Amino acid sequence: MDPLPKSQIVAFEEQMEHFLPNHSVDCVILGYENQLLKVLLLKWKMYDAWCLPGGFIFKYEDMDKAAHRVLKERTGLDKIFLEQFHSFGKQKRAEHAASDEGRSIRESMSRLGFTKAETFKWFNTRFVTTGYFALVDIAKAQPQPDFLSAACEWKALNELPKLVLDHNEILEKAIHHLRLKINHVPLGVSLLPKKFTMQDLQKLYEAILGRPLERSNFQRKILKLEVLVRMEKLMSGAANKAPYLYSFDKKKYNHLIKAGIGF
Amino acid sequence: MDPLPKSQIVAFEEQMEHFLPNHSVDCVILGYENQLLKVLLLKWKMYDAWCLPGGFIFKYEDMDKAAHRVLKERTGLDKIFLEQFHSFGKQKRAEHAASDEGRSIRESMSRLGFTKAETFKWFNTRFVTTGYFALVDIAKAQPQPDFLSAACEWKALNELPKLVLDHNEILEKAIHHLRLKINHVPLGVSLLPKKFTMQDLQKLYEAILGRPLERSNFQRKILKLEVLVRMEKLMSGAANKAPYLYSFDKKKYNHLIKAGIGF
């Protein structure tokens, strides 16, 4: 763990004065790749632990805006479906979390080159955090660690590392929220590339819901929503009938959002 | 607007030091009376405006606990269904709200007898607030104003006064949340007395959903859930067939919560 460049520390400490104290935002940024749901995580420099990408809210900034800023900074993505799902306000959010292996936050921060008492205090006070979730096309995102992180990577939901603080709980709540939400929002839009097969879409729904769906009934239900446009066939080279490609018809989102899909 | 007793001001200012800055909770406490949904509101002493019962979070207190404390202090009720639904984090939450008719908060606070600069500052800084909603039996609640309020009353949702800050928006969001939630939770439990007729329950659902439901289909749907126990008949004295009374079977909640009801 090398010390940070002095300039980064100074820059942060200058910003810090403009942050709203005691409140943060955390983003559960989900993507879909190789038939797996993945979440974007940061690896701390402080010690060996992963966390959700998060940030603080400027005093002059709307909270939603802060969440969008975090999303943009970690992925480069803009104008994305991003929704608040829950705020986490336990006094001791750190309890039952990944341990820091004996090292105090203070010690780790010293190693990174932090010196100001206010900065130590900032990271040791209680924060209420508001969770947001986003669904993004992994191919379009460009993961970017922040100055406190050594890595920013997609991790499959089925083999997650231990996360700091209550971030595992936050992530679980986000997934739960997503499973409810999938009945009301055309989620495929954000998670899949522009053109996709019916099988792609079904696998995505299965990944989100965590259970298999019946193929022909799934196809019938989705098509009846009339939000997909059938494109050319996909000649995959496999020894079987070629599936059609579909894309979403953006004009028809609204009626779908109102009506809802039920699986 | 008479000045407050000095002791109340001192007591608040002593508490204030122990509050988590920049964050509050607001409770949308709903009740049901005369076939109307009602919400518990406080009338400010500061100036002529109503607000949702709210409060601050102690530094040593979980946020959920703070919301329960507010509920208890305003209604005397304990161990009630109370759920977070959204956090409101706009920088200028006060915009588009009920005006203070030209008087500044500072001036009104002076009249009430506040003097400390920190207290003025407290009420003038930005707060993120987390909204909770509760469903209570009006007959059991005992509305109790706090020291900054002149009144604490149930107001029917269809004839609401203008509320301070963004409290109208908070209330709307709570109702929206409730309408979604009613499909998954046996809400009648909290809003109705122990024994009720099928008509009572239907009227409640209609009040929440804001639309009429077909009587016989409603009855069939509710009964099939198998969460009601049929009790004795209610001899109301009306010139017609007497309806049965029902009560909720607490043992069967869980399966209902999982399965959900759809109207």
Next chain:
DNA sequence: TCTTATTGTATTCTTTTGACACAATAAAAT
């Protein structure tokens, strides 16, 4: 040409929903 795996669609049966019908009944009116 035959085989194989997958796809698009149809069929069948069951369940759910919405609209309406109707007998049962508590008490008031006659």
Next chain:
DNA sequence: ATTTTATTGTGTCAAAAGAATACAATAAGA
């Protein structure tokens, strides 16, 4: 004592939605 009235519990029936299965069509390999 009988009729009337309003409301309740239950039944029916057609339409819609859902689950399970069947089957022909088809791209490419054998």
